[in-house]
Amino acid sequence: MDIASIIGVAMGIILMLLGIITSGGIQTVGNFLDVPSALITIGGSNMAVLASRSIPEYVGALKSYTMIFKVAANDTKGVIKQIIDLSNTARKEGLLALEEAAGALDDPFMKKGVMLIVDGTEPELVKSILEAEIDSMADRHKSNYSVFEDIAAQGPAWGMIGTLIGLVNMLNDMSDASKIGPSMAVALITTLYGSIVANWFCFPAAGKLKARSNAEYMAKSIVIEGLLSIQAGENPRVTEEKLKSFLSPADRAAYEADNGGGATEGGAE
Template sequence: MKKRDLLTPIGITLGFMMIAMAIVTSAGITGVVAFVDVASILIVVGGLFGSLMINFKGDEMKMFFGVMKEAFSKTDQKLPDLIRLFVRLSERARREGILALENELEEVEDPFIKKGILLAVDGLEPEVINDIMNAEIIAMEERHAKGRSVVEKAGEYAPSWGMIGTLIGLILMLGNLQDPSTLGPNMAIALITTLYGTVLANLVFLPMASKLENKTGEEVFIRQIIIEGVIGVQSGQNPRVLEEKLSAFLSGDAKVKEEAEDKIAEESLEGNPNEA
């Protein structure tokens, strides 16, 4: 299940706020107007999307805003809960047989876990299950990389178009050298496009691309755990052994937290024997 990731909008907002505060501190409220130039915005944004349209196909361009949206969400997949799920599946498979796991599918939301369980129920060999599910991981990585490349290219092109806007401004400025009073203001406007391009690249596009890459890495990591869990259930591993095996993927803090939760659960059962 996906949830909103507030760190991305907070980070972008914080970055723009710090820039705005620096401008206000140095130039005052009225000085903010000097940093707003419509022509510069048109050059950077228009040139940027023109380059992207040349670089990518239509269906790839359609992914741009969808991929950007992914940076504002996160997958709420907790590893301790995932481990408990596979321990429960393992216990039921050993008690009632592997075919009984079909009844568990209604309670499972993750389609990757569902697929793994179905493959196990179908009686496929562990090596075959591993190959099929790893092939899906590879395909997922390729899809993510393809979508992420549009954002990465936007981060590469934005500063270049900022520089192009600056060159255009300098050319216009040099063409009006007969009026020295215009040199300072024209030079400032010429540099604004570089500012726009650099800020877009380093505060929006490149950080988002990096975050998307990290999310892909986390998703691959979780799916590798799922594969280990499915194969453990299919091969009839002892639930305690499977739990120890999957717990190896947890960080130190997560292991301590899980052990504490298990201890509380055991004490609760001891205090209420009718629930056991």
Template sequence: MDIATVVGVLAGFALIIGAILSGGSLKIFVNVPSLLIVVGGMLCSVLIHFSLGQFLAIFAVIKNAFFHKAHSPVILIQQMVNFAAINRRDGALALEQEMRKVDDPFLVKGLQALVDGQEEDDIRALMGMETEYMQARHGDGKKILEFMGASAPAFGMVGTLIGLVQMLQNMSSPDDIGQGMATALLTTFYGALLANLVFIPMAGKLGQYSKSETLAMEMITEGVCAIVRGDSPTVVREKMQAFVSASKRADVKVTI
């Protein structure tokens, strides 16, 4: 679980609720019609803009913003250095034993291609295609959240217009004027809150996750290809250290 995302969302809502309670009752900020206009309208627009499959994947996309298993570049480099040492000492077939200890499907696929004796160009093409499709999937999820972040305030404005029309048509009744104004203002509030505290930040977080995962997959690709070429563990380490900052490079050791 990404602690920063959880803390950010909870702290943001706590801050808003605290500000409301400091000046009055939370009850006056609860308006079901306003919420239906914003949330319902936003979901309908998503359903129109995207396919049914993409719409049904909304919850999975939001889940990915909270739960993400990050790869450690230093650990990845150390793994590839160790695999290079095993390959040089015992041959490619010895890596089959090591594959059982790996829980990354992408790394397993690369090692399996290596063990099968595929050429470097074929391995690079295979793993490059996998990376591109991963980026496309993540890009679709990010686009959904960005669209939700854009449509929520728009439907907040729609609710505001509805509330103003209701208010202007009932100027003779003070109660109806108050209800119309509540709908008008609260829909704008709901739309702005959901967009700027939930959907847009989550889209940005998914973008960061995608960059991190792309980097990890590129590191794995380069490491596997270096092993295929028969590079020594030291050479593999030196090449892959280009992916990390200088302060972390000393953590990677060559073990043969």
């Protein structure tokens, strides 16, 4: 489980409730619960986004929310190690030896690339096929996190719509001055709900999903770069140095520590 997401989402609502309770007492929590305001703000913002999407796309995006609580499976350093192992195999035994090595790969994307190379596919075509796949993946991911971005953009707007509806109702009945304050409070709750929808629920989800998508895209880009280097017959050490450029300084140091300072077996000419 992704502890950061769990803490962030849980503590967001807990701290908000603590703020309400410490400022006015626990009895004031009910002042912030209003069904009509929720219907207008949460319902309106979601329906506005649904109107711009298909139902499967919208439902699929909502289901992807649970992914922010799962730890990403991308292991960039492990991917580089696999590529270098394949590079050493190709250098020692030839490209056709990669067909057997591909059987031990768990990553379907890497396996697909290796088999394209074994089949003698032209490098430009290999690159084109694999890049088309990761571009398609990125588009699917964007269709998910953009739904949350759109709901976040709509939330405050629908909160204002709810506020205006409340103000209209209040101004139409000002005969009892004692009701003006409570009516104004209810009108403002919709604005509060819009801000909560945007900043507690949607923006964090969109940011986490986008970061996960970018990380996966980078991992697959490393695979493409590595496989093309293997196909070009480059020295495994050169390939390793090229792929390490994708890593942050901390990850690069960790990779080198795990792999003997980055030395590549069979890297010498």
